[in-house]
Every structure is written in C-alpha cells, then in structure tokens.
Amino acid sequence: MSAPDTDTLFAPASGFGRAAVAVIRVSGPAARDVLIALGGGVPAPRRLSLRTLRDPADGRVLDAALVAFFPGPNTYSGEDMAELHLHGGLAVRAGVLAALARLPGCRPAGPGAFTRRAVLNGRLDLAEAEAVADLIDAETEGQRRQALRQLDGALSRQVAAWRAEAIDCLAGAEAALDFSDEGDVDDAGLDAALFGRAEALRGAIAAALADGRRGERLRDGFFVVLAGAPNAGKSTLLNALARREVAIVSDVPGTTRDAIEVRLDLGGLPVVLVDTAGLRETDEAIEVAGIGRTRARIADADLVLALVPPDGAAPDLGAAGARTLTVRTKGDLRPGSTEGGLTVSARTGAGLPALLDAVRLEAEAGLGAGDALITRTRHRAALEAALAHLDRLLAGAGRALPELAAEDLRLAVRALGEVGGHVGVEDVLDRLFAGFCIGK
Template sequence: MWRGLSALAIQAAWAPHRLCARCSTGGESLIPRSTIFALSSGQGRCAISVIRTSGPASGLALRSLTALQEPPPARKACLRLLRHPCSGEPLDRSLVLWFPGPQSFTGEDCVELHVHGGPAVVSGVLQALGSVPGLRPAEAGEFTRRAFAHGKLSLTEVEGLADLIHAETEAQRRQALRQLDGELSQLCQGWAKTLTKALAHVEAYIDFGEDDNLEEGVLEQADRDVRALEVALCSHLRDARRGQRLRSGANVVVTGPPNAGKSSLVNLLSQKPVSIVSPEPGTTRDVLETPVDLAGFPVLLSDTAGLREGVGAVEQEGVRRARHRLEQADIILGVLDASDLSSSSSCSFLDTVVAPLVEQSNNSGGSGQRLLLLLNKSDLLSANAPACNTALPPHLLLSCHTGAGMDGLLQALKTELAAVCGDPSTGPPLLTRARHQYHLQGCLDALGHYRMATDLALAAEALRQARRQLSHLTGGGGTEEILDLIFQDFCVGK
C-alpha cells in the first residue's frame, strides 16, 4: 500500500500529526516531529526484546512491517509476522501493541514490538524500521523527553523516573517511585494554588480596595496563607539533605586507632575484600571507598588510616586524610580493640574523637554527625571479665572474626541511616536534588520580600516571583540547558 509513495507524500499524509511542545520560554508552539525508534530492553541475547516507536509515522511503520491495512485494536497484544518492508523477507513472529496518541507514554502514536531477543532478530527489525520513510533512531532519553513535552510527566516526575532506573537499593527504589507517582509535583501544585489565591486577593484589593462589595479581610487571609506556606517550605528545606543522601548515598566512615579491626569491618560490611587485613599497624595509609547497600540504604563506605601520632611521612599523610574524611562523614563508625581499651592509642581516640562527637551530638539535639562506637575483638574477652574498666559512651560489642554482634550493628546502622536519609515509605516527599532546594529557597526568599513590601504592587510582584520559582521546579519555563542536564543520564530507548 505504502511502497509506491515518496517520502514527501508520506510526510504530507501525516502532516496533521504534530506535537504541542513547550519552548524554552515556557510557552507552547506547534512543531512537526519526526518518528523515533529504539530498542527499549537491555542489550545482548535474551528471551524477549522490546522495540518501540513514537511519532506520527508509527502507524506507517506498523503497516510496513506487518502488511496490515489497519492497526490492531488499541492497547491489545496481537501476534503478527514481521517482514522487511523492502524485500518482504520474514523477520520474526512478534507480539504487536498499538498505542494511539494521546493515550500513550509519550502522548504520540506509539508501537511496541515484542520480538525474540536474539541479536540477529533485533538487528533485523531495527534495520527494517530504519528503512521506513520518516523514521530515525532515537537519542538518549528522547521518549521521556517527548512525554515531558506533551505534559505526560512533570520535570520532577521525569527525575523520579531517572532515579528509578538507576536505583540500586530498596530505599532508593521507594523514594524514586514516590517521585515518579507525582507526590512532589502534587505538593508543589498545592503550594502554587495557595500562591495564586493569595495573589488574587492582593490584586483584588489593588483594583477594588474602595469597593463596598469586596469581601472583608482579603489581605489578612492572604497574609495567613503566605505565613503557613513559609512554615511548610522551611520544613522541607531543613530536610533537603536527607533526600540528596538517599539518592547519592550517605557517607559512612570507619575510623579508630591502628589494629582495631577497621579494615576487617569494612570487608565484612561490603562482603568483599576491599581492604588489606594485617596484624602490622598502619597497613591502611589512604582512604579506601566502596559503595555498599546497607539495610536497603545506599552508602559510600570509607576505610581510613589508623589515627596515631609519631609515624612516618606517608602514614602521617594517611592520618591527615582520615581526619579530613571524618569532617565529611554523615555517620562515623568508631572502632576500638575491646581487649586493649587502656592503651594510649585507645585513650587518645576516646579523648580526641569520641568525646567531641558525643558533646556535639548532645548540643545539637542529635542533628549533627552520628557516631556508633564499636568494641571489636569481643571474642578475646574472657566470659567473666568486663569489656572495660572505664566509663564509655553507648557502644556495641562486636567480633569481626566470629561475626558476633553483626546483627545488632546492622540494626543500629539501619536506624541511623533512616534518620540521616529519611524514611522513603512515610512522611512528605523528599527533595532529592540540589535543583529542588534552589527553587524552593528562591520561593521562600520571594515570600520574605512579600512580608517586607510596603506597597501592594510590590507585594503582588513578590507573589508572582514565588509562584514562578515553583513553576520552574516542576518544569514550566525551564531552559534547554537544564533539560539537557536532566536527560543526559537516560539510556537510548527511554
């Protein structure tokens, strides 16, 4: 049916199919769109591979490969023989799904081909699609970008989708799924409605301030709404770092005097030989890092040099780096030798590291760096002997050699990580990116200008600025540079 038509004629036939896309200034313009195709499932040999298209020529592509006069029923899987549109050579028997726009992921006409996952089959079908006029291979993230342009996803939902694809732990998956479901977007939309209502009240007072028909107390109501919104924004900004830690990983640093068992603990927690374990003091002379999934939370676990003085230049540099890394830690695992707590190195560690951290935690109400003090080598203690004769802060007994006490340590770590990263299953949605924090802070600053304004016109402009910041957060008026940055981590086919 279509083989005798030129590419120009086909494009003219599909000319009514155009995409309403946001331009960089936040407005909308009708622009023609090409049709894209890509392998959306993983590369390599597998049982099933999913190839999909999006764009006005998706129907043409489906007809070209299946020799159908009409597409199959919408959103219903049908078994069809795929043939090359030029040679007519059979390619594969495939499950075919037709998603006419706008009821599709991208908002455009879409086709999914579920083919057998052999490399030759996938390559043949992709080559066949490439021979259809008007089709081209998709770029990375282009399907999702079209969904955003069609208003199918807000920008925060796009970020949630990216985080879901890259999630490696249970907590990351839960948080990303909540953001993809639109919880953060809906929260921002609720705030925007509050600002719109307050702005309407202020502008009504400007226009009809002397009108007897104007409802009393409109300015007071606007002030109350703005104050309540300021409280909500401050609350979310205070928790902004938790969401970012949940997305990128919390910094957990293992520290202590030499030969306390730090490297053994790192190897045990990471379940792989990250650090060299030796009875010789000062084996670790640099910071060794490894990403770890601890109790479902993402963690960057760091092994550091043993803290002591009077050592050589190389080890002393390791000690300096260890102290610097301690300053960046979210959670510190302080490790001591339970059988040698009276040694000078143990006492020095308790005085110079543990005591200041405990004092800082008490003064900050537990909002600063978090410390778990571990007494390792508990297997060397006699059954009747106390662990130590000195008063110690709350601590856990552990044996990296036998594994005793590991369950208690993991449970304590889970509690600390939940406090540091937030619980993705409960509470309000977290801010997972610095961009979120930037726009919410901009909104809060604008509300501050509203409170300080002595002129109603200036107050109204401050409310507009605050609303504009929320619009930027969810995607309205975003620049192309920001969009390119967000979509750069998407894979081809998504």
C-alpha cells in the same frame, strides 16, 4: 520552548545482551507506518499480535514477533507508540534496528528521549520525570518506595497547591495595585488577609524544607565511615560486613591510603560503608594526604564507627558532626572482657549482626521510610527561593507598597513553578535526560 521534534524515535527498551525477549519501543507520528512497513499491518490497539517482521528494503524475514500499537495521546510519551517484542538474540535485534533506521522519518532515540517527550506533551511534569530516573536507579526497597511516591505525584500535588495559593495571593496584591482608587477595595482589610495567607504558605514550605534532607540522602545513601588508628581492624571489618575481599588487609600500618566504599542494603535502605586511612601522627606525605581525606569524610558522614582495638584508645575524630558509635574490634582477642557497648570480631563473626542492626536503626532514623517530599537538590533550591521571596514579602516594604508585594509573590510563584517544570523547563531538560538510559 525549542521547536518540536517531529521525528519518530525508536530504541531498545529492554536490557542489552543475549536474552529471551528484546523489546523495541517506537514513538512518534510514523509509529503506525512502522508496523505496516515491517509487519504488514496494524493490530487492534493495545493488543499483542503475532507478526512476521520483514525488512522493507528486500522483503527478507527478520523475526516472528509480537507487536502492539498504542494510539496517542493516552500513551507514555503522549503520541502514537508501538512495541516490537522480538526474540532476544543480538543478531535479531540488530537486524530490526537497522531496518528501522532506514525508514523515512525514523531515528534512534537518545537517553531519556521518550520521557522527555512525555514532559513536553504534558504526560509527566519535571518532578515526575525525575522520579522515573530514580525508579530505574533504585537499588533498595526504600529508594523504590520513594521513587514510586514521587512518580505518583506526591511532590507535584503539594507544590501545585502551594503555587495555587501563591497565585491567589498575587491576584489580591494586583487587585490592591490596580484598583486602589476604587471605593469598594478596602486596602487595609485586603492586606491583612493577604499577608496572613502568605505567612501560612511560608510556614508550610519552611516545614517541608526542615526535613534533614532525608529524601536526597535516601537517593544517595547513608554514609557510614569506619575511623580509627592504623591496624584498628577497619579494613578487616569492612571485608567482613561486605562478605567479600574489598580492602587489602595487612599488619603494616598505613596500608589504606584512600577511602574505599561498599554499598549495602540494610532493611531496604542504602548504606555506604567507607574504609579510611588510619588516624595517627606521621610525616609520610602520601599517608598525610590520606589522613586529610579521612577527616573530610568524617566531617561529611551520616554516622562514624570509631574503632577501638584491644590495646588502643578511641580515635581523635576532630570536629565530627555526625553521630558516633564506638566499636571495640578484635573481640576474639578480648577473652573474658566485661566491656559494655558494641564488641565485634571480624574473624569469628561475633557481634557483627548487632553492629549491622545498630547501623540499620541509625539509617532508619536518618532516612525515614521513603516518605520524604523533597528528593533532589533542584527541588530544594526552588523551594528555598520561594521561601526567600515570601520572607522578603513579610518582612519588607511590601506591607505598605502593593507593587513590592506583587513582585515578591510573582517571584515566589515562578520559583514554585520550577519544581514541576512549569517555567524554566528548557534550562534543566538536557541535564536531566542525559542521565537516563537509552529507551526510556
């Protein structure tokens, strides 16, 4: 662990720009002194009180504000905190921030500084802190539900239970190692029980990992690639679904050279539509590069919409691993058509609701309802490491040698501890909180 930071931090906790109210958050040992210096006193804990804020340097009035004091350790950061609820003008906020910067022991907070202190003070574990970031970034209902579930400790509680079981198994292995020459330790019976528990633990972790990466995909979005020949109607369909002019539409083949992404909220799920370069044989260098990117996006997609124009055939998608839906475009040019499946017209809007419903159902099947246990690559990597150590324990010489069994279990315990930041926390703190907003 690095040396503790004893400065008192302050930062706006509300959005920047003109607003009705601006909230400034203060956290640290001088939080009480800040209220005395600016407001002349400390209100009753956890109660808003009207105060005239003055600049301690010259006594001039800064604002009439509501202030609150929250004594630690039962606060968000685990230390004394204060809040200043100001009028939301830019000059008001700037004046108060400048006064705070002049107070002894106070400094502006960096990104995620308050949540970082919450982790270091034991108010949140690392997985819960990541959930705070996910909740702030949530754009859809499904992402919000998933983030709240993680913030409530869904992953942390499960991993803690797995870790406790691994520690119990480790204690058994170490007992066999330390007391193997004692008459009251039955090596064979102990080994059978230990490996049975380790196998059950291994199965539980493996089951959690076999989730199709639903949690990570819900955070990032369900990617739907529009693929087809030039002039199949990809860009026109993208604009119609996005309800705005996102992509350039032209009768000239090969207009789209690079992928264009549009994010949609379908039934509370994040869906990313990707317009791509038309698939065809060409010698034009830039278009060839665009087609190469199209095939790469098709390979990585969650769903591919294979667009078929009235006078064309289904596109050659190559080695597409995702599910594919065939969509017949330009339905207004197919009078009296009896073709089955999805037929749409971006010009008239016919078939678009059915297409969106079909995409939503695919997204629901792929992402779930925000109930995934694993939501980040870091979680998955730690659990996969624990699983690898348990696999080695169950398959290797550890069944005969307690020394090896104890080492594999010790490494599994460590890997599980990395999920909540019980070990190796300094390795990820800087990277995690760099992505937070100021004031959180």
